[in-house]
Amino acid sequence: MSSDYIFKYLTLGDFSVGKTTLTLRFTGETIPKNSMSTIGIDFKTKIFTLSTGKTVKLLLYDTAGQERFRKIASNYYNGTDCVFLVFDITNYETFKILSFWMDELSERLNQNQTDLEIILIGNKSDLAESRKVTREDAEEVAEKMKMKYFEISAMKGDGLEELKNYCLQRIENVIAQREKNMEEETYDVDRVSKLVETPKKLPNQEKKNATCC
Numbered sequence: 001m002s003s004d005y006i007f008k009y010l011t012l013g014d015f016s017v018g019k020t021t022l023t024l025r026f027t028g029e030t031i032p033k034n035s036m037s038t039i040g041i042d043f044k045t046k047i048f049t050l051s052t053g054k055t056v057k058l059l060l061y062d063t064a065g066q067e068r069f070r071k072i073a074s075n076y077y078n079g080t081d082c083v084f085l086v087f088d089i090t091n092y093e094t095f096k097i098l099s100f101w102m103d104e105l106s107e108r109l110n111q112n113q114t115d116l117e118i119i120l121i122g123n124k125s126d127l128a129e130s131r132k133v134t135r136e137d138a139e140e141v142a143e144k145m146k147m148k149y150f151e152i153s154a155m156k157g158d159g160l161e162e163l164k165n166y167c168l169q170r171i172e173n174v175i176a177q178r179e180k181n182m183e184e185e186t187y188d189v190d191r192v193s194k195l196v197e198t199p200k201k202l203p204n205q206e207k208k209n210a211t212c213c
């Protein structure tokens with residue numbers, strides 16, 4: 001099925017934080033009951049309808065087997081609109097390691113695009129009794145890094161609707177901004193072509209003036 005727009009999202013974060021579960025959940029796939037560490041998915045797609053009636057195809061790339069200190073090929077990042085930076089609220093290590101991903105991203109961002117949004121996701125909220133990272137700590141980091149923070153359970157689905165709604169709203173905003181930029185560019189091109197046309201007429205006018213006087 002074709003769509004009006006395509007947006008590329010990708011998951012980043014330590015192994016076992018729930019990136020694959022989130023990818024599957026977000027795109028409405030069935031979640032396997034047993035461990036998924038052996039499943040190497042590249043990306044999943046899902047078409048969403050925006051409030052404007054337009055459709056957007058979301059390509060959700062999932063990092064599999066590339067986690068932790070292994071550099072990810074830079075073409076993986078090309079054209080990315082949004083990153084889900086995921087940690088496990090029951091595993092402090094996965095939270096501590098976020099700075100590694102931020103360094104990795106800022107390195108990539110210099111080379112690629114600058115309008116990419118990073119969303120911080122604290123996963124496994126259903127295991128709150130084993131929580132090792134407080135919501136306050138996560139919110140503080142998110143604020144410092146100018147990221148939105150969501151706490152979810154990719155397994156149970158808690159918080160997923162909120163995350164999805166935020167993403168769709170953001171996509172609508174990005175589309176509106178891009179269309180506005182395009183209109184401005186067209187306007188600029190019109191102005192430039194008018195400016196270019198003006199001197200073209202001058203020699204004729206000069207000629208006319210020359211013969212008349």
Ligand code: GDP
Nearest residue numbers: 015016017018019020021035036124153154155
């Ligand atoms: P990845 O390595 O980051 O892709 O993590 P996976 O999606 O493969 O998940 C790792 C393990 O955590 C699996 O056993 C999942 O079933 C489990 N898991 C993922 N998300 C959640 C969650 O929200 N709650 C709970 N309790 N377990 C989860």
Ligand code: MG
Nearest residue numbers: 019020063064
């Ligand atoms: Mg995985």
